[in-house]
Amino acid sequence: MRKDLREIIASLKEKRLIITSHRKPDIDSISSVFVFKELLPKATIALTKEKDESAKKLMDYLGISASDINEVDLSQYDGLIVLDTSSTVLVPAAKAAKVFLLIDHHQPQGRDVKADFEIIDEKAPATSEIIAHLLDKDNALGQISGKAAFALACGIVFDTARFKSARKETFEILAKLMEKARVDYEFIRSYAEPQKKRxxxxxxxxxxxxxxxxxxxxxxxxxxxxxxxxxxxxxxxxxxxxxxxxxxxxxxxxxxxxxxxxxxxxxxxxxxxxxxxxxxxxxxxxxxxxxxxxxxxxxxxxxxxxxxxxxxxxxxxxx
The missing domain is CATH 3.10.310.40 (Diaminopimelate Epimerase; Chain A, domain 1)
Structure with a gap:
């Protein structure tokens, strides 16, 4: 039976968890991971060493500290939260550890990660948008920090390629996130589309x-x-x-x-x-x-x- 996000989070609070995403995480996955770390403060963020170049500026701003997923002893944890992917090719740790929660928006090709709770919306243009809607549905959007709202907004702008794949619900939730974060679009875009290095x-x-x-x-x-x-x-x-x-x-x-x-x-x-x-x-x-x-x-x-x-x-x- 599908549970609300609030109920899922409550059931996971006392578990030893790793929050992870696909290899070479991008802005959408980094934003999603950051928000779940806020929702589950005791959890550990573990990602691949290689990050998408675009995500590094946002990681620095958010102050994300991540372990190397390839060096973590999975036996010391109860399991994983997997965000923004559902393929073990992109998150091999999901083959070696139990997955409690999976949230993703990709098409089903290659989908082989199984979790206790699976929230998949293939019509959503970003995992950040799925998470924002889940929080909004639980009337919890106002309870996250301004930085978390900002992160989700960045994830949406990035993964929609500046709204090329956006839908009506995208703009509705983005407006709520911007209000919570108290930032304008130009500030979001400066992190969602950072200046490229030489x-x-x-x-x-x-x-x-x-x-x-x-x-x-x-x-x-x-x-x-x-x-x-x-x-x-x-x-x-x-x-x-x-x-x-x-x-x-x-x-x-x-x-x-x-x-x-x-x-x-x-x-x-x-x-x-x-x-x-x-x-x-x-x-x-x-x-x-x-x-x-x-x-x-x-x-x-x-x-x-x-x-x-x-x-x-x-x-x-x-x-």
């Missing part, structure tokens, strides 16, 4: 230099391979191309990770295309209809990009 700018521009252009039917596809900042390159390319696939090789993990982005009127679900390409190569993929990703072990970017093009062609020709 190295990141150069990585993005080098990604543009490697762009290849393909046409499939009426659609223009841009592909590239980068050393870092794959999601940022894909997002910008999708402003002009119908679809962008950008691959990034991770030497330490011997793995290619790919970010896929689509323009607003692209009709095919990218999460299904990413999942099909990943399955062909023995990896995992999924995400959202306009923003997806995949990861494949022991396959170089060129091979993964070709698989994405094949998956795109198969999906577009099947309609």
């Amino acid at each position: 190295d990141e700018i150069l990585a993005i521009l080098r990604g543009f230099q490697r762009v290849e252009i393909f046409e499939s039917g009426n659609y223009i596809i841009a592909t590239s391979s980068v050393g870092s900042s794959a999601s940022e390159v894909a997002t910008i390319l999708a402003e002009v191309a119908h679809v962008a696939f950008v691959a990034e090789w991770k030497e330490q993990e011997k793995e290619t990770r790919l970010s896929a982005r689509a323009c607003n009127d692209f009709p095919f679900p990218l999460n299904e295309i990413a999942a099909a390409a990943a399955e062909e190569l023995g990896g995992k993929g999924g995400g959202h209809k306009k923003a997806a990703g995949l990861s494949v072990k022991n396959k170089k970017p060129e091979e993964v990009l070709k698989a994405c093009l094949r998956a795109f062609s198969n999906r577009s020709s099947s309609t």
Whole structure:
């Protein structure tokens, strides 16, 4: 039976918990984690060492202290709270520990995390929005701190790509969060879209230099391979191309990770295309209809990009 968030939190207060999210946590996941740490002060935040570059400024402002999830002794805890993902590929700790609560907004491809309480809203553009609505439903939005409200607002602005995937409820809850946080939109945006550092700018521009252009039917596809900042390159390319696939090789993990982005009127679900390409190569993929990703072990970017093009062609020709 579905319980209110207030009841779930009350049932977890005395447990030894780790609050975690997907690898390379972004602003939406960082914001969600911060709020749950406020709701469950005794819990420990544990994340991967590698953070999304955009999230670092917000982490500093919020004063988040996180352990390395790969170094935590899970046996010393009762279990996990998993936020903003439902795939063990993105949160391997969920394979080794009990999960009490899962909150996510991604599509079902690759979803294999099981929890005592699962709150999944695939129509929500951000996990931060789900959490804000849950708090609002419990009349608890006014009880969180201004910083927590600010964090949720940042998560919403970030994960909607400045409202590209927003819905009516997004603006309604954002207004309440801004009122609670007592901040204006420009201040939120300065943390939800922080100024990029020199190295990141150069990585993005080098990604543009490697762009290849393909046409499939009426659609223009841009592909590239980068050393870092794959999601940022894909997002910008999708402003002009119908679809962008950008691959990034991770030497330490011997793995290619790919970010896929689509323009607003692209009709095919990218999460299904990413999942099909990943399955062909023995990896995992999924995400959202306009923003997806995949990861494949022991396959170089060129091979993964070709698989994405094949998956795109198969999906577009099947309609």
